Amino acid sequence: MLKSRLPALDAILPVFAVISFLVYGWTLVVFLWKVPSWMMFLTFGEILSVFAYSMTSAFLESLAALAILLLASMLLPARWMREVFVTRGSVAALFGLGSIMLYMYRLSVTGYAVLHDLFPWTWIALALSLLLTFLAPRLRFVIRSVAWISDRLIVFLFLLLPISLVSVIVVIVRNLF
């Protein structure tokens, strides 16, 4: 029953690849930006442990974002989501996560002054993401582009997932012993 409500694995994987590319990409860029300052006072091992936490966090975040899309797929009629999961899932991830990242980038540049538009930004970003997600399967070139991009992003999972697995183990070990 549950399985019949979920998209096929070969549809889930490209969407997970898009989500992971965004989430891991952001974390890695900020991590690399921070490394020079950590090198001032943290040892190599300590920086690696921060990396392990970061990769674990990115992995869990990616799973959480995917879970939201899978939940939508289970709850909505099949032709709304399950049958067009790659297109709608990828577009939702791109615009949903993208709007969050854009806001956080603005915050880093402008400081807390932008906080006053946090709520409007959220509502507008949510509405736009939903609208674009709704429209995406109607535009042939979007379907083709998203399929092309998401398919190519899968290759990163071969790198990111093993790193995440090792990182999860490191974090568990550090917190158990």
Add this chain to the structure above:
Amino acid sequence: MNRRDFLKLSGLTAASLALTTLRPRALQSPTRKLNFVILLADTMTAANLSLYGYPRRTTPHLERLAGRAIVYHSHYSGGNYTTPGTASLLTGSLPWTHRAINLGGLVRRQLADRNIFHLLGSNYHRVGFAQNLWADLFLRQFRADLDTHIPSPTFIHGQEKPLVSQFFKNDELGAYYALDDFLLSTHHVVNPTAGSASMGYLGLFYGLSNRDIGTADAEHPYGLPSNGYYFFKNSVLYDGICDTILDLHRRENPFFAYFHLMAPHSTYRPTRQFVDTLVEMEFPTKQFHPLGGRTNRRTLLEQRKVYDEYVANVDAEMGRLFDSLDAAGVLEDTYFIITSDHGEFFERGEYGHDTPLLYNPVIHIPLLVFAPGQSQRVDVHTPTSSADVLPTLLSLAGKDVPNGEGRPLPGLGGSEDGARPIFSVEAKQVSSFIPLSRTSISMVKGTKKLIHYRGYEKYPDAFELYDLQTDDEEKRDLYAEDTVTAERMKEELFDHLADAEKTLKK
């Protein structure tokens, strides 16, 4: 002999007489348990305490309590902000040795076992609490040596930003750098971008939903005090500290408790009772410094005024705490130490302590030690260092004092040594693993003070020399005039620096 000399001499004589009786009295019975409490008020400069002659009456309670304390008049922090200053206190070494020199840095790993908790040993119940998260990092680093680490968000009024690393009990330090300082952080200056966009984004909602907790009310016209992560009320905080000490005192084992409290660190938020209570005053104008800020005089005076009010607020809380502990009999078998980690600055276009400058307001800190049963005031004018606290406590506890830069304080196991140089070091822009290529170093010896600035483009390899006896405002640079003293002090400073860096290479 001038008036100042006379006062010092009288103080020293009284100190010698009093101190010879103090220690034996405190330690008269070897089986009697003696406890130690360090109460550290972050950012409390000696320069703005009426206890030390500041013209505004900021510390009436400390003045009252000083009647039964050893008051150190020339006590210097190892650094000019929390990380190096606190590390010097907790390890008995100077920043060029312990290497906690960067914002949010740690003590050099090879020296981590030389912390005060470890050296006092497990006979003591060792408790640590720090509201300043950079000080709390040391408690996390020394976690194995603490019996109780009170989480920083204790005794609080409400949380402003999430702090999650406290839940990672086995890896508080790693979790702090990864989670609180990186993935969740949205500190607009130190960490402008959260390592996790979505968690940082959610954190903003958390902050917005809680920000009203700290807004101004009738009791707090400037809003509630905050450490950047949570709001607190000093009255509640000090009550919590008092209860903690009373609880520790009821136990069988002797205890050592370290409380690192945020106030009077900025943002200065005195309660209404202290707002506009201090007299308006003029303060000496000083020239801008090449490495200093360009804040106008009016802002400096305004900031100084609120800071002074906040100091008065903290002073009142300290008085209340002390009286409660005294009434409960805690002070009969407890050494109670009041100090700070660094000072604060309202001159030369600069305010705060985020500065490469090492003038006295940022490094001259208070130190009062209340020995058990002490009933008279003792004044010590010889320069001392925050690195001296650790060897003093070890000496009083009957433990071996390791070789290091700190020495037992005069009157508490140590002796007066006017020829001893006292150093403070600022080097936040240098890696903690390499020699100090860009640094400010202050050396106080007797009444003379040499400041060396090294590696700054705007002020390359500069020296300043002051005579603190005749010019305690450090306005007249004698470096070009008193070349003999300057050369002698330079040589001594370089020798000590070279020694410290030899240790680094080892």
